[in-house]
Each structure stands twice: as C-alpha cells, then as structure tokens.
Amino acid sequence: MIGLTHYLVVSALIFSIGLIGVLRRRNLLMLFFATEVMLNAVNIAFAAISHFYNDLTGQMFAFFIIAIAASEVAVGLGILIVLYKRYGSLDLDELESMKG
Amino acid sequence: METLVYIALFAPFVSSMFAALFGMSPRKTFVGIVASLLLLISFAASVMLMMHIYATGTGIHVRMMDWISAGDLSIPFGFLVDQVSVTMMVVVTLVSTVVHVYSIGYMDHDKSFNRFFSYLSAFVFSMMILVMSDNFAGLFIGWEGVGVCSWLLIGFWYHKADVTREENPSISPSWAANEAFIMNRIADLGMLVGLFIVYWNVGSLQYDAVFSALPHLSGTVLNAAALALFIGAMGKSAQFPLHTWLTDAMEGPTPVSALIHAATMVTAGVFLVIRANPLFSVTPEVSYFIAALGTFVAFFAASMALVNRDLKRIIAFSTLSQLGYMFAAAGLGAYWIALFHLAAHAFFKALLFLGAGNVMHAMNDELDIFKMGGLKKTMKWTYLYMGVASLALAGIPFFAGFFSKDAIIETAYNEGTLVLWAILVVTAGMTAFYSFRQVFLTFEGDERYKAFGIHPHEMYKFVLVAMSPLGILAVIAGFGKGSFEHFVTKLLPEYHMSEHTHHIAWLLGLIVLAFAVSGIVLAYKKYAKKLVRDEKVENSFIYKLLANQYYIPKLYEEFISKPYAMISEHMWKDVDMKIVDATVDGIAKFLYKSGDGARKMQSGNLSNYLNWMAVGAVLLLVVAAFSAMLG
Numbered sequence: 001m002i003g004l005t006h007y008l009v010v011s012a013l014i015f016s017i018g019l020i021g022v023l024r025r026r027n028l029l030m031l032f033f034a035t036e037v038m039l040n041a042v043n044i045a046f047a048a049i050s051h052f053y054n055d056l057t058g059q060m061f062a063f064f065i066i067a068i069a070a071s072e073v074a075v076g077l078g079i080l081i082v083l084y085k086r087y088g089s090l091d092l093d094e095l096e097s098m099k100g
Numbered sequence: 101m102e103t104l105v106y107i108a109l110f111a112p113f114v115s116s117m118f119a120a121l122f123g124m125s126p127r128k129t130f131v132g133i134v135a136s137l138l139l140l141i142s143f144a145a146s147v148m149l150m151m152h153i154y155a156t157g158t159g160i161h162v163r164m165m166d167w168i169s170a171g172d173l174s175i176p177f178g179f180l181v182d183q184v185s186v187t188m189m190v191v192v193t194l195v196s197t198v199v200h201v202y203s204i205g206y207m208d209h210d211k212s213f214n215r216f217f218s219y220l221s222a223f224v225f226s227m228m229i230l231v232m233s234d235n236f237a238g239l240f241i242g243w244e245g246v247g248v249c250s251w252l253l254i255g256f257w258y259h260k261a262d263v264t265r266e267e268n269p270s271i272s273p274s275w276a277a278n279e280a281f282i283m284n285r286i287a288d289l290g291m292l293v294g295l296f297i298v299y300w301n302v303g304s305l306q307y308d309a310v311f312s313a314l315p316h317l318s319g320t321v322l323n324a325a326a327l328a329l330f331i332g333a334m335g336k337s338a339q340f341p342l343h344t345w346l347t348d349a350m351e352g353p354t355p356v357s358a359l360i361h362a363a364t365m366v367t368a369g370v371f372l373v374i375r376a377n378p379l380f381s382v383t384p385e386v387s388y389f390i391a392a393l394g395t396f397v398a399f400f401a402a403s404m405a406l407v408n409r410d411l412k413r414i415i416a417f418s419t420l421s422q423l424g425y426m427f428a429a430a431g432l433g434a435y436w437i438a439l440f441h442l443a444a445h446a447f448f449k450a451l452l453f454l455g456a457g458n459v460m461h462a463m464n465d466e467l468d469i470f471k472m473g474g475l476k477k478t479m480k481w482t483y484l485y486m487g488v489a490s491l492a493l494a495g496i497p498f499f500a501g502f503f504s505k506d507a508i509i510e511t512a513y514n515e516g517t518l519v520l521w522a523i524l525v526v527t528a529g530m531t532a533f534y535s536f537r538q539v540f541l542t543f544e545g546d547e548r549y550k551a552f553g554i555h556p557h558e559m560y561k562f563v564l565v566a567m568s569p570l571g572i573l574a575v576i577a578g579f580g581k582g583s584f585e586h587f588v589t590k591l592l593p594e595y596h597m598s599e600h601t602h603h604i605a606w607l608l609g610l611i612v613l614a615f616a617v618s619g620i621v622l623a624y625k626k627y628a629k630k631l632v633r634d635e636k637v638e639n640s641f642i643y644k645l646l647a648n649q650y651y652i653p654k655l656y657e658e659f660i661s662k663p664y665a666m667i668s669e670h671m672w673k674d675v676d677m678k679i680v681d682a683t684v685d686g687i688a689k690f691l692y693k694s695g696d697g698a699r700k701m702q703s704g705n706l707s708n709y710l711n712w713m714a715v716g717a718v719l720l721l722v723v724a725a726f727s728a729m730l731g
Contacts, residue, residue: 023711031710092707099704 007048015041028083028090032076039069101152102162105181108145108189109228111138112196116221119214127213132204135217139200139224143193150186157590159183161234168237175305180234183591184439187584188231188371191443192364194573195450196224198566199359202454205563206355206461216256216353223249227364231371236295236305239372243291243336246365251281253360254352269413269653270348277352280345287335287342294328297321311378319383326379326386329372337369337423340397344653346420350412354457357412362419362453363446370426370442377435377592391431395512395520395527398424400650402530406537407646411456411467414538418493419449421531422505428524429508432515434595436588440581441504448492448500448574454567455486459542462556463549469538470631474547478556481564483543485571490539492574494532494616503578506609513608514601528612532619540627548631 018041021034043062050058084090115138119131153159159182168175181189200220207213226249230242255277262272270276299305301321302313314322333339338346349361360366373380373390380387401420408414422445429438462479463472476483492499495506505528512521549556558564589595597605626632637643648654701712 019714023707023714026707028706031706092705095706096704099702 004048004052008045011041011045011048013041014038014044017041026092028080028092028095031092032073032080036069036073039065101149101160104145104149104152105160105162105179105232106164108142108149108193109179109225109232111142111145112193112221112224112228114138116218116225119218119221122214123218125214127211129204131214132200132207132217135221136197136200136204139193139197139221142224142228143190143197146186146189146193149181150190153181153183153186154587159185159591163234172303173299175235175237177238178234178306179232179238180307181232183588184371184374185231187439187443187588189228191446192224192227192231194569195363195446196220196227196359198570199355199450199454201566202358202457202563203353203355205560205566206457207353208560210353212256216253219249219252219256220355220359223253223360223365227368230368234307236298236307236310239375240291240295243332243368244288246360246368247281247284247288247336250284250349250360250365251277253356254280254349256353256356257351265653265657269410269649270351273351276345276348276350280349283342283345284335287332290328290330290335291332294325294330294332297325297328301325307375311376314378314382322379322383323386326376326383327389329376329379330386330390333369333372334393335369336372337366337427338420339369339393339423339427340400341652343397343401343420344649344656347413347416347649350410350416354412354453354460357416358450358453358457361416362449366419366423367426367442367446370423370430370438373427373430374435374439374442374592377430380430381433381593387431387433389431391428391512391517391520394424394427394429394431395523396424397421398428398527399523399530400424402527402534404646404649405534406530407643408534409468409470411459411469411472411538411542412453413467414469414534415449415452415456418452418531418535419445421527422449422493425505425508425524425527428520429511432511432517432520433593434508434511435592436585436595437504437507437511439588439592440584441508443584444492444500444504444577447570447577448489451485451567451570451574452489452493454570455482455489458482458559458563459486461559463554466549466552466554469541470548470633471552472542472549473545473631474543475549475556476543479543479558481558483539485564485567486539486543488571488574490535493535494620495528495612496532496616496620497613498575498578500574500577503581506612507581509612510597510601510605510608511595514597525612525615529615529619532616533623536620536623537627540623541631544628546630 015038018034018036018038021037022031025031025034043065046058046062046065050056050062080090083095087095089095115135118138119135122128122131149160159180161181162179164177164179166174167177200217203216203220207216210216223246226242226245228242230239230246233239233242255274258274258277260272260274262275265271270279295305298310301317302310304310304313335342346361346366350357352361380390398421401417401424405414405417405421408417422441426438426441426445429435429441458479459472459475459482460467462475462482466472488499492501495501509521509524509528512518512524601608645651701708703709
C-alpha cells in the first residue's frame with residue numbers, strides 16, 4: 001500500500017534533485033528546469049497531503065503554483081532569449097557584471 | 101498691584117531683549133537710553149510697590165503659572181513681594197538704573213556697546229527673579245541666571261590675552277570669568293544639596309510651606325539644610341575660602357563691578373540667609389558659624405586691602421569685608437540690621453566703584469594708585485563722590501555706613517561675643533585707613549601721573565548727574581533707619597539691644613569712631629602730601645603676604661588646579677584615549693572588517709548567490725527547528 005510517507009519521500013527526493021540542480025548548474029536554462037522540478041516536488045506534496053486530510057485547499061494551491069510557474073516560465077524564457085541574443089551565452093560564470 | 105509686580109519684573113527683560121536685537125550692530129546710543137528708561141520704569145514700579153506695602157503692611161503674592169508639576173512635585177512660577185523682597189527690588193533697580201545711565205558714558209567708545217546693555221539688563225532680570233521668587237527653586241533659577249550674566253560680563257573683554265600672574269593677578273578677563281563661574285558652581289552644589297534636603301523632608305519648596313514645617317523637623321536635618329544653603333551663599337557672596345573670584349572679577353568693565361560685584365549680586369548670599377531666617381534662627385550653631393566666618397572675612401579682606409595698589413581691587417576687598425559684616429549681623433540674629441547694611445552698602449559701594457570708573461576713564465584705564473595723585477584739580481566732582489562714599493564706608497557719623505555698621509558692631513557686643521566685637525572694631529579702623537589711603541593716593545598729593553604722560557579729564561556731565569542719587573543716598577540713607585526697622589520687622593524678627601548695651605551705646609560708638617578717625621588720620625599723614633615708599637616695609641614678610649593675598653590664589657593653583665589638571669590629563673590620555681576611545685574605535689574597526697569580508701559575497705555570480713540563499717534557508721530551518729524543540 002502506498003501511503004502518505006511514500007509520496008512525501010518522493011517529493012523530498014525530487015526537491016533535493018531540484019535544489020542540487022539550482023546549486024550546481026551553471027547554465028541559466030538548466031537553472032530554470034531545476035526550479036520547475038522543485039516547484040513540482042512541492043506540488044506532489046500538496047496534492048498528497050490534501051488527499052490525506054480530505055481537504056481541497058492543498059490541491060487548489062497546487063493549481064495556483066502550476067499557473068504561476070507557467071507565467072514565470074513565459075517571462076523567464078523571454079529574458080533568457082534577450083540575454084542570449086546580447087551575450088551569446090547563458091553560462092552564469094560569464095555573466096558576472098555586478099561584482100562588488 | 102499685580103500689574104506693577106509684572107512691570108517691575110519684566111521691564112529689565114524687555115530691555116535686555118531689545119538691546120539684544122542690536123547686539124551685533126555698531127554702537128547705537130538710543131539702545132542705552134531705552135534700556136535705562138525701562139530700568140527706570142522698573143524702579144518706579146518697585147517704589148510704588150514699596151509704598152503700597154508700607155501703607156498696607158501686607159505683602160503681595162502672585163502666581164503667574166505652573167512651572168514644574170510632576171507627581172507630587174509642584175513648583176509654580178510665583179512671586180512674593182513683601183517687606184524684604186521689595187527692599188531688595190528698590191535697591192537693585194535703583195543702583196542698576198544709575199549704572200545703566202553711567203554705562204552710556206563709560207562704554208562710550210566700546211564697540212560692543214549694545215551687547216553690554218543686553219547683558220546688564222539680563223542680569224537685573226535674573227536678580228529680580230532671585231529676590232521676588234516665592235520658592236527656593238525660583239530663587240535658584242535667578243541664582244544661576246545672575247551667575248551666567250556675571251560670567252558674561254566679567255569676560256566682556258574676552259579678546260584680551262592671558263598674561264602671567266605677576267603681571268596681572270587675575271590673568272585675563274576670560275580666565276577671571278571662568279574662575280568666578282566655576283567657584284560658584286562648587287558652592288551651588290552645596291545649595292542644591294540644601295534644596296534637596298529641604299524638599300526631601302518637607303515635600304515642598306514654597307517658602308511658607310517650608311518655614312511652617314520647620315518645627316516638625318529634627319535638629320540634624322535642620323543643621324544640614326542650613327549649612328548646605330549657607331555653602332551656596334558663601335560662593336555667591338565670596339566668603340572664605342571661595343573668595344578669590346571676587347577680586348579677579350574686577351577684570352570686567354567698572355559699571356559691572358559696581359552693579360554686580362558690589363551692590364547686588366554678591367549680596368544674594370546675605371539675602372538668602374535673611375530670606376530663610378526662620379531656618380537659621382532654629383539652628384544656632386550654624387548661625388554662630390556664619391557670624392564667626394563673616395567676622396573673619398571682614399578682617400581678612402580688610403587686611404589684604406591695606407597694601408593693595410589696584411584701585412578696583414581695594415574696593416573689591418572692602419566689598420568682601422562689608423559682606424563679612426552683613427553675615428556677622430545675620431548670623432547673630434539681627435536680620436534687619438544685615439538687610440539695612442546691605443541696602444546702605446549698595447549705595448555707597450556702587451558710588452565708590454562708579455567713581456573709580458571715572459578715574460580709570462580719566463587715566464586711560466590705569467589702575468595703579470601709586471601712579472595717580474593730585475587728581476582733585478581736574479576731577480572735583482569725582483573726588484567729592486568718592487570722598488563721600490569713603491566717609492560712608494568708614495562709618496563716619498551721619499553718613500549711611502555709620503548707622504548700619506555701628507548697629508552691627510553693637511549687635512556683636514550685645515550678643516556677648518566680645519571676640520567678634522573686638523575684631524569688627526579693629527576692622528572698622530582698617531576700613532577707614534585703606535579707603536582713605538586710596539582716596540588720598542588718588543586725589544591728593546603730588547601729580548605722579550605726569551611722569552606717564554597721561555592727561556586726566558573729568559567724566560561727562562550727565563554721568564556725574566546720574567551718580568548724584570547714589571551720592572545723596574550715601575549721605576542720608578542712615579536717617580531712614582528708624583522707619584526702615586519699623587518697615588521690615590513686620591516680617592523679619594525684631595532685634596533689640598539689651599538695657600545694658602543701650603546704656604553704653606554711646607561709648608561703643610565712640611570706640612568705633614576713634615578707630616575710624618585714627619585710620620583716616622593715619623592715612624592722611626602717610627599719603628596726603630606725597631607718596632613715600634618705604635623699601636623696608638614693602639620687603640617685609642607681612643607686607644608681601646598681604647600683597648599676595650596670603651598666597652591663597654597660588655595655593656589654589658598649586659594644590660587644586662594643577663593636580664586637577666594632572667588628573668584630567670591622566671584621565672584623558674589613559675582612560676579616555678585607551679579605554680573609551682579604544683572601545684569605540686574597536687567597534688568601528690570590527691564593522692569595517694566584517695563589511696570588508698562580507699563584500700566578497702557580492703561576486704556578481706548568480707549561482708553563488710543561490711548557494712548563499714540555500715545556506716541561509718538551511719540556517720533559518722535549523723533555527724526554527726531548535727526554537728520549536730526548545731519552545
């Protein structure tokens with residue numbers, strides 16, 4: 001029987017994968033993917049908990065997150081394209097223009 | 101009547117503010133005239149109040165507004181015009197009106213003419229608050245106010261540079277001003293302690309409340325309060341050992357010396373003792389101490405005046421000496437006699453100082469009486485004024501000082517304190533000698549000033565006319581003794597000589613007179629023809645001791661100022677620089693260093709930032725987890 005714990009473990013694993021991606025990746029596009037992975041990990045947790053408690057609020061949140069993630073990707077990809085056009089690269093190590 | 105009270109009080113304030121408007125602009129004669137007129141108004145109001153109180157026999161008590169009220173503490177701005185304060189008001193406003201008019205002439209060539217009037221009127225205002233207040237807190241405000249004005253006026257010529265003590269015993273006006281201010285601060289601490297003791301035990305600072313609560317207080321409290329208040333009085337009235345500032349205060353312009361350091365401010369200490377007479381009457385030990393100290397100062401100051409060569413300093417010493425007489429009377433319980441001597445002294449001492457100002461004016465600010473002589477030819481009127489004032493000071497019959505000083509000496513006899521009596525009698529002789537030594541050296545004998553190329557001239561006419569009220573009062577004030585006694589003893593305790601004293605009063609008077617006259621005769625013999633300097637006397641130990649003011653200023657410098665400066669330097673270099681500053685600098689350095697270190701985080705690399713963000717998030721999680729576990 002697959003219980004809540006399993007879902008949460010999967011969610012935590014996916015979140016960790018996303019977090020490692022955010023910390024280790026240098027390519028901006030990959031960073032985006034990693035954040036999406038993290039968001040979806042959270043979504044899984046929301047949906048599972050919502051089911052467990054028989055409360056729809058968690059699923060509602062998941063929907064909101066999907067909607068916001070979609071719009072964020074739209075804006076983010078637009079910025080990425082402009083960046084790539086200007087600098088010819090999406091490597092973060094080459095985009096250090098605000099060094100203190 | 102209330103309006104008159106406010107007019108008397110606030111006319112000097114208006115005058116001060118008006119003159120302050122022109123403080124920075126060049127000399128304008130009308131500033132002096134307006135100030136003098138406002139002071140005259142204040143004087144007229146005071147006289148009308150006096151007549152009113154004389155007629156009705158009751159004081160006027162007005163309450164202007166609440167000043168401090170917090171918890172149980174309630175101190176109103178209230179003014180009490182009764183027999184004692186109205187006497188002071190009349191004396192203060194009369195002398196200050198004369199001095200204001202005088203200053204128009206005396207400060208004629210000074211470029212800070214307008215500023216001078218502003219300070220002078222501010223002083224009068226503070227003094228009026230001091231004498232009129234109906235509580236100790238208001239008295240203290242006036243007390244500090246006159247202190248500040250005194251500081252401003254002594255240091256009026258602040259631009260003069262410091263010189264050595266050998267060249268000028270008071271070093272410089274600004275030095276003298278600071279000395280006066282700091283010495284008064286020391287005494288004011290005593291005064292404040294006295295006020296706290298009173299408030300602590302009575303719960304009020306209103307005179308009437310305090311005095312009616314006195315019977316319920318223990319002897320220790322009463323003695324402590326009386327002693328602490330008297331320490332405050334000692335500072336303002338320059339009693340030993342806080343006396344050195346008064347002679348140094350002569351660095352100020354002469355009208356200031358006349359008004360503040362002779363006639364009014366320095367008598368504030370005596371006024372305090374008279375005002376608080378219910379307190380001092382129930383503390384006989386403190387009162388006796390006051391009388392003894394006063395007698396000692398009377399003699400001590402007179403001895404220094406014997407050999408001094410500085411025109412103004414001689415008068416300053418004589419002021420000290422006369423203040424000693426007043427304290428002696430107050431300490432012996434003859435409060436009304438003390439007040440009477442205070443008023444009479446104000447008239448002739450102010451006159452004496454103003455005369456000295458005329459002489460200074462004529463002699464191009466020369467003060468050494470050994471360089472004067474024979475001035476009577478050019479300065480007839482000044483000679484007359486100073487002569488009259490000196491006769492009054494010496495206590496020659498029918499001049500003002502005779503009635504008041506004789507009464508004090510008689511009191512000392514009446515109380516059975518024969519030692520005090522003897523000292524006061526001898527001092528009276530010394531007083532006569534040094535006053536006339538000064539007068540004769542200045543106005544009689546050979547014209548020594550010619551050697552210095554000085555061409556003396558008499559003061560302006562209007563100044564001489566302005567001085568005449570003081571001159572007249574110095575002659576006739578004594579005749580008001582009977583009605584004055586009748587007037588003020590409605591409030592102050594009466595003092596009667598015993599039958600025995602009454603019988604031999606003529607003999608006592610004769611003894612004092614003999615001393616005074618022989619003092620004058622001695623001065624005449626020695627100095628009236630020409631100045632003969634005796635090397636042997638001038639090099640003798642006693643002469644040097646007196647001329648150097650018993651080396652007290654030097655002692656203060658060696659044993660108080662210098663160690664204090666050393667401690668201050670030590671505190672500065674070792675404590676302030678090495679501990680306080682080092683701590684503050686350390687904090688600043690730490691912030692700089694940590695900021696410098698944290699700057700490296702700002703790498704511009706988004707990936708780095710994200711890593712830091714993750715670290716921060718983890719840290720916050722840890723904190724949250726810990727607090728959840730603990731809480």
